[in-house]
Amino acid sequence: MNINGVHIDDSFAEAFNMRGTRVIITAQNLKWAYNAANAMTGFATSVIGCGVEAGIEREMSADETPDGRPGVSVLMFAMGSKVLMQQLETRMGQCILTCPTAAAFSGIASEDQISLGKHLRYFGDGNQVSKLIPDANGVNQRYWRIPVMDGEFLTQETTGMVRAIGGGNFLVLGTSQPQVLAACEAAIEAMQKIPNVIMPFPGGVVRSGSKVGSKYPKMFASTNDAFCPTLKGVVKTELDMDIESVMEIVIDGLTFEDIALSMKVGIEAACSLGASAGIKRISAGNYGGKLGQHHFKLHQILQGNLTGATTA
Amino acid sequence: MSELIFTLRPAVTHLVDCRALTPNMLSGKALAEIKALRLSAQHTVADVFDVTGEDVTHIVFKQARAVIHYVGYQMKAGQIIIEGDAGDFIGAAMQGGVLVCKGDVGERAGDSMRRGMLLIEGDAGEYCASSMKAGTLGVLGKTGTRLGYGMKRGTLLLAQAPAAQATWLDCGWHTLPFLDILYKSFKTLDSRFATITQMRVQRWMGDVSGLGKAEILVLA
Numbered sequence: 001m002n003i004n005g006v007h008i009d010d011s012f013a014e015a016f017n018m019r020g021t022r023v024i025i026t027a028q029n030l031k032w033a034y035n036a037a038n039a040m041t042g043f044a045t046s047v048i049g050c051g052v053e054a055g056i057e058r059e060m061s062a063d064e065t066p067d068g069r070p071g072v073s074v075l076m077f078a079m080g081s082k083v084l085m086q087q088l089e090t091r092m093g094q095c096i097l098t099c100p101t102a103a104a105f106s107g108i109a110s111e112d113q114i115s116l117g118k119h120l121r122y123f124g125d126g127n128q129v130s131k132l133i134p135d136a137n138g139v140n141q142r143y144w145r146i147p148v149m150d151g152e153f154l155t156q157e158t159t160g161m162v163r164a165i166g167g168g169n170f171l172v173l174g175t176s177q178p179q180v181l182a183a184c185e186a187a188i189e190a191m192q193k194i195p196n197v198i199m200p201f202p203g204g205v206v207r208s209g210s211k212v213g214s215k216y217p218k219m220f221a222s223t224n225d226a227f228c229p230t231l232k233g234v235v236k237t238e239l240d241m242d243i244e245s246v247m248e249i250v251i252d253g254l255t256f257e258d259i260a261l262s263m264k265v266g267i268e269a270a271c272s273l274g275a276s277a278g279i280k281r282i283s284a285g286n287y288g289g290k291l292g293q294h295h296f297k298l299h300q301i302l303q304g305n306l307t308g309a310t311t312a
Numbered sequence: 313m314s315e316l317i318f319t320l321r322p323a324v325t326h327l328v329d330c331r332a333l334t335p336n337m338l339s340g341k342a343l344a345e346i347k348a349l350r351l352s353a354q355h356t357v358a359d360v361f362d363v364t365g366e367d368v369t370h371i372v373f374k375q376a377r378a379v380i381h382y383v384g385y386q387m388k389a390g391q392i393i394i395e396g397d398a399g400d401f402i403g404a405a406m407q408g409g410v411l412v413c414k415g416d417v418g419e420r421a422g423d424s425m426r427r428g429m430l431l432i433e434g435d436a437g438e439y440c441a442s443s444m445k446a447g448t449l450g451v452l453g454k455t456g457t458r459l460g461y462g463m464k465r466g467t468l469l470l471a472q473a474p475a476a477q478a479t480w481l482d483c484g485w486h487t488l489p490f491l492d493i494l495y496k497s498f499k500t501l502d503s504r505f506a507t508i509t510q511m512r513v514q515r516w517m518g519d520v521s522g523l524g525k526a527e528i529l530v531l532a
Contacts, residue, residue: 066496067489067490067493068492127525129465130446131448131493133490134410136496138500140408145488145490151489152486152488152490154490154493
């Protein structure tokens with residue numbers, strides 16, 4: 001398969017079942033909503049070291065948010081519900097409670113509810129106020145008003161937790177580092193328009209793809225040497241001699257279709273720069289297909305089949 | 313389903329206890345059963361009200377006057393609209409739902425209320441929100457003396473400044489974000505409360521002769 005002179009490997013991305021949640025962060029203006037959300041989603045690139053993978057999904061206008069102020073929606077993913085709950089509470093307490101004018105609301109409906117401000121309310125030292133207010137559907141929602149130095153911190157009591165998928169990905173291979181980065185930037189810009197997904201790494205792009213295991217017994221993952229261009233001559237490489245740089249885009253999303261769609265638009269955007277701009281190949285990261293529950297086959301997705309074959 | 317309408321008969325001058333006429337009390341009852349309900353030893357519902365409709369979760373009192381008492385007592389869910397005035401203990405011990413009175417109410421409105429919203433478009437008599445435990449009580453008109461007497465928690469939203477009281481402490485003027493959410497919930501109601509947009513309120517806390525965790529928010 002070939003798009004605009006860029007070779008598409010007949011490969012697949014291997015992804016995992018995760019638990020996800022969405023939180024709506026509002027503030028006096030978008031600047032402060034971003035300050036809060038950037039803090040909350042900071043140090044959340046990979047579950048391996050950060051506990052959760054989180055990112056800003058999109059901006060929300062004042063008429064879309066519960067409290068009529070501008071905001072952003074944040075998606076957060078973890079390998080299990082317990083970690084997700086712990087991380088959400090910690091990040092709410094350190095990043096949203098602390099941020100001037102910020103408020104937090106549930107961004108996703110689910111039978112499974114996890115604490116947003118439920119325990120944070122005790123920061124109010126007995127002066128916290130609960131309000132049970134019906135939403136547009138007449139269903140009562142509980143909010144907590146916690147007195148803080150800038151006025152009142154408003155947070156919904158809980159948010160929904162859903163089953164989600166993490167680890168969708170593709171690799172961009174090219175003839176130089178700046179060219180590959182430019183293609184990744186184009187991909188991220190296109191993918192940021194897709195709802196229900198985040199690309200948790202810095203700027204959405206990761207340069208340190210890993211393989212399972214290491215020569216050092218204590219390390220359970222190490223650099224993906226088969227894709228390291230400076231090792232082409234000495235390891236069992238995946239790279240042709242003209243490949244000088246490889247970068248990866250990792251996607252977490254609420255459903256298989258969401259991730260597949262974001263991969264499609266991302267790959268197409270990267271390929272739109274073409275072979276003449278140094279973009280040579282698109283590949284995907286997997287572990288042989290035995291670890292992850294979900295396989296995102298590049299050819300299938302680019303042919304428009306976004307439902308995919310999900311292996312059990 | 314059309315809303316359940318209780319139209320007060322003009323000839324009624326005696327006090328009417330409406331404790332039995334809430335969505336939870338009327339749940340599962342047919343119109344004929346509702347009409348036959350006893351409101352006192354002397355009177356059935358049909359003696360006092362002309363009753364039409366069937367949706368017990370949406371109740372309307374029409375041509376209401378101050379003779380009807382205890383409207384919405386212990387109501388748990390649904391909606392009651394009073395078109396006209398009402399007597400004492402409106403929304404007393406309320407546990408949920410929305411109760412709107414488009415006219416004036418008597419004494420002890422929202423007494424011991426636990427949850428839900430009680431919205432009074434007219435004036436409220438003495439001891440409004442007395443011993444209130446939680447919930448939201450709004451009054452667009454004037455309020456009588458001993459406002460929020462023994463009130464523990466909950467919010468009293470007033471369009472007009474009440475008389476100063478020693479056991480309620482002024483916490484100053486504030487712009488409170490939660491009001492936007494509260495006002496949005498008013499928008500679904502056929503009420504003058506739906507027109508409120510003011511986010512800036514004067515906050516009083518009390519009743520400090522007791523727990524003192526309740527608030528009065530004054531829009532004026």
